[in-house]
Amino acid sequence: MLSYTLRRLAFAVPTVLIISLIVFLMLDMAPGDPTGSLPLTIPLEVREQIRQSLGLGEPVFVRYFKWLQMTVITEPLHILAGLTGWDIAPGGPRILSWQTRSPVGDILVQRVPQTLWVVGLGYLFGILIALPIGVISAYRQYSWFDQVGTFVSMVGFSVPTFFTGIVFILLFSVTLGWFPSMYDTTHVVRDWNSFLFQAKQIAMPVAVLALYNASQISRFMRASMLDNLNQDYVRTARSKGMGEQTVVLVHVLRNSMIPVVTVIAIGIPTVFTGAIITEQIFRVNGLGDALIRAIYVSDWPMVQTITFIFAILIVLFNLIADVLYGILDPRIRYD
Amino acid sequence: MLETSEPVLQVQGLKTLFNTRSGNLHAVNSVSFNLQAGELLGVVGESGSGKSVTMMSLIGLLPTPPAEVQAGSVMFGGQDLLKLSQRSLQNLRGRDIGFVFQDPMTSLNPVFTVGFQIMEPLRRHMGMNKSEAQARAIELLDLVGIPDARRRLKDFPHQFSGGMRQRVMIAIALACDPKVLIADEPTTALDVTIQAQILELVKELRQKLGMAIIWITHDLGVIAGIADRVMVMYGGQVVEYGPVREVFANPAHPYTRALMTTVPSVRGARAPKLNVIEGQPPILSQHPIACPFRARCPKAFDRCGRENPARYDVAPGHDAACFWDYQTGAPR
Amino acid sequence: MTTRTVLLGTAAALVLAPASAMAERERGSSGHLNIIYWQAVSTMNPYLSGGTKEMNAASVVLEPLARFDNLGELTPWLVDEIPTLENGGVAEDLKSITWKLTEGLLWSDGTPVTSADVVFSYEYCTHPEGGCSYRDRYAGIEQVEAVDDLTVTVHFEDVTPNPYLPFVGAGSVIIQRAQFQDCLGARAPECTDANFAPIGTGPYVVSNFRPNDVIEFVANENYRVPTQPYFETVTWAGGGDAMGAARAVFQTGEMDYAWNLQLAPEVIEQMEAGGRGELLVDFGPLMERIELNFTDPSPDLPDGERGTREHPHPILSDIRVREALSRAIDRELLTEIGFGPMGMATCNFIVAPPAMASPNNDNCLVQDIDRANELLDEAGWERGADGIRVKDGQRLELLFQTSTNAVRQDFQALIQADWREIGVDTRLRNIDAGVFFGSDPGSNDTYLKFFADAQMYASLFEGTDPTPHLEQRRCGREPQPSTQWQGQNINRYCNPEYDELWAELNREADPDRRQELVIALNDMFVQDYAHLPLVARGRVSAASTTVGGIVMNVWDSEHWNQAEWYRIEE
C-alpha cells in the first residue's frame, strides 16, 4: 500500500508538471491583453510600458521556469511563513497578479476562508443530506419517498445554480428581506450574534450549493445501494437471521460507501476552486470569484496559479480516492 | 431412515406469486412435501422450475414485493412459518434453519472478515460474547475442514478459493446447530473435484450432526448419490415425489423420465446421444389451469390442456402429477 | 503647537458654506458609510492601475495639488491658489509652472508634506521600468524642481499652453516619499504594503485592504479640516454585478453608495421610484460613437497593406455614403433604449465641457431616412432586387463590429435595422472586450486594427482639455504596421486643414480662442462624417437618500468631496 502510494505520488509529479506547462502555454497564447481593460484615456505608449513592466517582454520559457519556481517554492514558503510566523520566506520576486500588482499567494490566502465557509459548507451539508436520502431511496425503491427524493434530486441538478440563485435572492433578500444579498468578507465571528449574522449571510449560497451537491451525491448513494442490495451476500446475511437494520446499515452500507466515498473525495477539489457562478451571484469573494475576474481582465498569472493549484488538487485527490478505495475495499491490493 | 419420526417440516399447498409489470408470475403452485428429521431430500428440476423460490418462500427470504406468498402452510416446530412476524422469522433463520447458497463467490460479504461473518449469527442467536463466538468459529472452520482456522478467521472472503468459501458458507449455516439445512445448488458453481469434496463433507456432517437437509440441484447424479428422497419440480409444481430408489427405478412422470435420459448414465453405459428435452419451459404468467409440461410432453393429450393434474400415489410414498399411467402406458 | 493653530485657521477658511451652517457636525459624527463597487478595487496606488475604480478609491487617501470641481473648474487642493499667468505662477514663456503647497499640511502618519514628496511623485511615475499608468501626465517635462520646502516648479521642454496636467486631477496624486522611496521602477509592485495602504493627505486612511474584495477606511486624524470627514469609518465593498449593487442601495438599503450602474434605464427608474436612493448622473466627455473605416479592411489584401492608407475604403471613402449612414440612425431612440436619463443623443466629437461643445451639428439628431436615400442615390448606389443597394456589381454591405456588451448589441441590432431601411446590409460581429480593447499587435480583433468597416465603442479624455484628444485624429497618428498598430486615429482620418488647425490650438494660450478652435476642429471632423457620434454617456452612480453632501463630479473622482459627506438624521 505504502509503496503503491509512493509510486503514484512519484508519477503525479510529472503529470502536474506537464499540466502546468500546458496551462501556462495555453494562457500565454491567449489574446487577452492585461491593458485591454484599462480606460482608453491611457495612451498606447504607456500601455506598452505597462506590458513591459509586467514582464511580458521575456521569452516564454524563461517566464515559465520563473513562474514554476515561484509557484512551487517561493509562494508556498511565503504562505507558510505568513501562517506560522516562521522566518522562512525567501527573498526574490514573487508571482504578481497583473491587476493588483501584489503577490498572488497573499490574495489566495485571503480568498480561501470565504470559499471554505460557503462552498465547503455547501458540500458538507450536501453530503449530510444526501447519504440518508440515498440509503432510504434505494431501500424503498419505487416507494413514494424514492419517487419524491428522485424528483427533488433530479430538479436539484437540472435547475442551474444561476437560476436558483437569482430566484433565491429575489425571494429571500428582496421580497422577504430575511438574508443579506451580499456577503461581507470582513465579518468576524466573535459571539452568538455575529455567528447568527454569519449563518444568515451564508445561508443562501450554502443552500443553493447544498441542494446541488446533495442531488448528485444522493443519486450516487442510491445507485450504489441498489447495486449492493441485490447482491447475494445480502441474502446470506438475511438467511443468517440478521435484522434488517444490520443487513442494510452494516452489510449493504459498508459496501455501498466504497464508491461513494471516492466520489466525494474526487469532488473535494471543486470546493477549493469554488463555485464560480454561485460566488458571483451572491458576491462571495472566494477563489472562484478570483478566477473568473482574473479571466475577465486577462490577469494570466492569477489564472495560471489558480488553475495550477486546481490541477494539483485534482491529481492529489484522485490519488487519495484510489488509496481510500484500497483501504475501504479489502479485495483491492495494490502491489 | 425413511418414515421414522414426525416430520420436522411440513409444507402444505404453498403458493407464491411474483407481481410483475407484465402480470403475475405463478412461481410456486400448491407445493406440498414433508421433511423428516435427519433425512436428505433432494429437489431436482431445471432452472426456473421453482426450486429455489419454494425454499426461500418457506422462511420469508423472498423480497416482498415483488414476491407474495399467497397460500399454504409451513409447519415447523409446531408453528406456521408463514404466519410468523419478520422478527420471529429472523430469530428462526440461521438458528433453526441454515442456508447454503449456490455461488460461494458472491454469497459472502467481501468487506468483512470471514470470522466476523461466522460470528455474526453466533452472537445474535446464541448470545455469545466475542471470545466465545471466536472459539466456536474456529471450531466450525475446523469442522468444515479449513486448515489453520484461527489464522484464517482474520482473512477476507477473496483470500479463499471457491471450494473453501463454500466450506465457510456451510460453517455459517451450521453455526447454530440448525435442525434443517437448506442447500441451494451448493456445488453447481464449483469444479468437479471440489464438488465431490463438498458432497463428502455434507455426507460426513450429516452423520455427525444428524440434521435434516434439503438439497436443491439440477443434477440427478448428485441426488442418486446422497439423497433419501427426491422431489422433482417443473413449472412451479411438484411433478413427482418419492424415495430415491423408487423414483429412479420407476419414474412415473414423463418429465422425470426425460430428465433421466439427459443424464449421462451413472453406471457408465453411455446413452447413444445426450438427450435434450425439446421445447421451451412454460411461461409462468398464465394461471396454472393446465398441465405445465403439456407443450413438451410426448404423451400429452387434450385433457392436459384443460386441467392441471393432481398428484396421485404411484406406490406408497411415491406420487406423481400426471394423467398418464406409466405402468399401463395409457391415460388414467 | 503653532502648526496646529495655523492649520485650524486655514481649515476654517476652506470649509464650505453648507458645512459651516451645520456647525454641530464633527469628524466622525456620521458613523459608518457603506460603498459598493461591483467591479472591485484591485490596488490603492492609482499609478499602478489606471482603472477608474482604483483612481476613485485612492482619491479619498491620495490627493493631487489641484482638482477639477463638479463644474470642471480647477480648484486648489493641497495649495492655496491655482498658479496662473496673472498671479505669476505660470511663466510668461509658458514653459514652467510653480506650485506653493499649503503650509502645515500633514501626512496621515503625522509627518509634514514637503516639495520633496511632489518631486518624488514625479520621479516615481516617470521611472522607465515602473509602468506608471499616468505617465502621460508627466510627458514633456524637463525637470521638477523643489525650490524650497513648500515650493515646486515644473519646467517643460516646450511651450505648454495647458500646464495643468502634472499633479492635477485624481490620477496624478502626491505620494509620500518616505513610504515609496524603495519602490521605484521595477520594484514598484514589490511594495505591496505601500500600494495597498498608502499614506496620504486625504480624509481617510486604509485600515484593511483586500485586493478585489473590500477596503476598510478610518478617518484620517491628521486631515487638514479638523471637523472632517464626517463619516468615521467607510467600508468599500467590491464584487457582484451592477444589478446587485443597485439593489443594495435602492431596495435592501445595505449600501449607501453604488458606483457605475450601467443598467437598463427602465429597470433603474423603477428602482429609484422606491424612494430609498437617488440616481446621480452627470455628463462628461464620454461618448459612444461609430467609427467608419477610411481604409480597406479586406482580408484579400496582403498583410501589411490591409487596413492601411495605401488602400482607401471602396465604399466609405465617399462622404455621401458616410453622411447617409449617419442620417439613417435614430439617435434619440438609441439613447432612450440604451441609456435613458443616463445618456444624451449627440452629434459632436467633443461633447464636454459644455463651453467646448459645438452648437452647430444638431441636424443629425433627427433621423432622416429620405435624405439618406437621396444621398445614396446621388452616390450611384442603386437598389437591388433584395432591397440592398448595388454599385458596379458591388453590394453595399458593411461589417460592423463592437465589444461584447448587452447595450452595444442592442445598438447594433437597431442600427442594422436603420441601415437596412436605406438599403445597406450590415453584418454584425462582437468581440470579447478584453480582446477588442487590447493592444496586442498579434490579434486581428483589436479596435486598433479595425479590420471591419464600422465599429462602435465609447471614448473620453481626462480633465477638461480636449487638445490631446483632438490630436489623435491627425494624419500619421493612425495605427499601421510600422507602428505595430499603435495609434489613436482609429478611422485613419487624414485632413491637412485639420492638422493645421490643431497645431494652432496647441500653441494658443488664450482660453476664448482655444474654445473657438476646439469647436472648429470638432465641426470639421464630424461634418466630414469621419465618425458618427451617437450618445453622450453620463456617469451614473446611486446614493442612499440618507447620505448628504454628495456632489457628482465627472471631471475628477466621484469621491472628491467625500470628506463632506454626512448622514442625514431622520
Added chain:
Amino acid sequence: MTETAKAAPFSPDEAFRPPRNQWWDVWDQFKYHRGALAGLAVFVAIIVFVTIGPLIWQVDPGAINIRSRNQGMSMTYPLGTDQLGRDMLARLMYGGRISVAVGLVAMFLGLVIGTLIGVVAGYFKVFDSPLMRLTDLFLALPLLPLLLILVALFRDPLETMFGQAMGVFSLIVFAIAITSWMQTARIVRGDVLALKEREFVLAARSIGTPSLRINTRHVLPNVLSPIMVSATLGIATAIITESALSFLGLGFPPDFPTWGRILYDGRDWIEQYPSRVVWPGVLISLTVLSVNYIGDGLRDALDPRIRGR
C-alpha cells in the same frame, strides 16, 4: 452493467420468455419508468417546440418592433417582448434550437472522443497508461480559459469557413466536448478492461479476429449501455455548460439568443418582467430534467438485474 451479466436469481421470468431483440426488453422496462416516460414526452415536446414551432409561429426572432417593447403576454406576443420589442416566443424557439443543438452535438462529439479513447485504452495495454494520464490532464484543465483561448485562436478561420453563426457554434460545441469526454472514457475503459477477459472476446481473439473487428463486433455493443447513459448525462451537462457560459458572458454573444443568454439578459428585468427570466430558466431546467429522467430510465432499463421487476 452489461446485458451479458448474470441474471439475478429473483427474476424467474427471464428464463421463460422467448428470446427477442434485447432493445424490446429495454423499451419494455423503460416504458414502466414513469419518470423516464414523462421525461421522454417532455423532451420530444421541447424538440418539437424548437424545430416545428418556428414553422407554425412564423415570427422573425430578430425583428425589432420598438413601439411594442417590454410587453407582457398577449395574443400578438404570447410570451411578451424584450427590450427591443422582439418576440420572446420566437426568440425562445430560436434560442432553444441553438441550446438543444449545442447539447446534442457536444454530447455526440464528447461521446465519440470518450468512447474511442476508452476503448483504445482498455483494449490495448500499451496505450492505457498514456491515455489515462491524458484523461487526468484534461480533468484538471479549466473550461473557461480554454474556451477563451479557443475563441481567440480559431474564431477567425472558423467564421470564414462556416460563417459567424456556425463559427461560434462549432467553437462552443468543440470546447464543451473536449472538456467533457473524460468520464465516458473512464467508464468505457473500465468496462472494456473487464470485457476483454471474457470468454467470447478471448474466443474471437483465439481464432485470429483482427482487433478492429473484435472491438466493433464484440466490445462496442457490450459497452453500449454505459455509453447510452453517458449520452443522456452528456446532453444535460452540455446544455447547462452552454447556459452557464452564456450566463458568465463568455458563451454566445448577445445577438445569439440561446436560452442561457436570454436568461442572462433578462436577469436585470426580473422584477419588472419576471417572465423574461422564468421562461428561459424553466425551459433549460425542463430540458435538462427530462433528459436526466430519460437517462435514469435508460440506466434502469439497461440493467438486466432489475429489468422485469
